Amino acid sequence: MSDETNAESFRLAPMSAMIRTVTLLLLALPAVLLAAPLFGERVPAEPALVIIAVYAWIWLRFRPSRFVVHRSGIEVCWPLKRRGIPRRDISNVRLIDGEELKTETGWCVRVGSGGLWGGFGWLWTRRRGVVQMYVSRTDGYVWIERSGKRPWLITPEQPEAFVRALTR
Numbered sequence: 001m002s003d004e005t006n007a008e009s010f011r012l013a014p015m016s017a018m019i020r021t022v023t024l025l026l027l028a029l030p031a032v033l034l035a036a037p038l039f040g041e042r043v044p045a046e047p048a049l050v051i052i053a054v055y056a057w058i059w060l061r062f063r064p065s066r067f068v069v070h071r072s073g074i075e076v077c078w079p080l081k082r083r084g085i086p087r088r089d090i091s092n093v094r095l096i097d098g099e100e101l102k103t104e105t106g107w108c109v110r111v112g113s114g115g116l117w118g119g120f121g122w123l124w125t126r127r128r129g130v131v132q133m134y135v136s137r138t139d140g141y142v143w144i145e146r147s148g149k150r151p152w153l154i155t156p157e158q159p160e161a162f163v164r165a166l167t168r
Contacts, residue, residue: 006070006071007068007069007070007075008068008069008161008162008165009066009067009068009069010066010067010068010069010156010157010158010161010162010165011065011066011156011157012063012064012065012066012067012118012134012136012155012156012157013136013137013140013155013156013157013159014136014137014157015117015118015136015137016136016137016138016139018138019115019117019118019136019137019138022115022116023115023116023117026055026115026116027055027116029048029051030048030049030051030052030055031048033045033047033048033051034048055116058113058116058117058120059079059117060078060079060080061078061079061080061081062078062112062113062120062121063078063113063117063118063120063134063136064076064077064078064120064134064154065077065078065079066156067154067156067162069162069165069166071087072086072087073085073086073087073088073089073090074087074090074144074166076134076154085144085146085152087166088147089146089147089149090144090145090146090147090166091145091146091147092143092144092145093142093143093144093145093163093166093167094142094143094145094163095140095141095142095143095159095160095163096141096142096143096153097139097141098138098139098141101141101143101153104125104127104128104143105123105125105126105127105128105131106125106126106127106128107125107126108123108124108125108126109123109124110122110123110124110133111123111124111130112133117136118134118135118136118137118155119133119134119135120133120134120135121133123153128151129150130150131150131151131152131153132150132151132152132153133152133153133154134152134153134154134155135153135154135155136155137155140155140159141153141154141155141159142154142155142156142159142162142163144166
């Protein structure tokens with residue numbers, strides 16, 4: 001999908017205060033585990049190393065770095081992969097706030113990564129079934145409806161401009 005010259009790129013939005021706080025606490029965990037022996041605690045290093053590996057996996061494979069709007073659709077870019085959503089599959093795109101999200105989805109359960117840098121993976125919802133979710137904020141959501149396929153919920157930087165670019 002990256003063959004077009006008039007592409008517009010939108011980074012994943014900066015984290016909201018709540019997600020940033022959770023992220024900082026989670027990032028401190030392996031550091032605390034690795035520093036424990038300096039304070040006389042007998043803590044093996046393996047749990048901290050496993051946590052660091054999981055964090056790296058989330059950063060490289062779960063947390064998208066940007067969303068690129070092309071004439072032919074959207075390209076979602078992670079450090080180690082890319083995924084396209086053809087424009088012909090997109091039936092609607094709109095901004096949605098937290099209250100509208102609750103109305104649209106009903107009761108939800110996240111399946112994937114949540115808390116560290118945002119929420120990434122699936123959102124199982126009572127009303128809409130599974131929704132692809134890549135959010136780093138608790139506002140500025142973009143809802144992408146797809147014909148016959150699961151919808152996406154994302155938080156690109158400049159969500160209004162993203163929606164404009166996709167609806168041209």
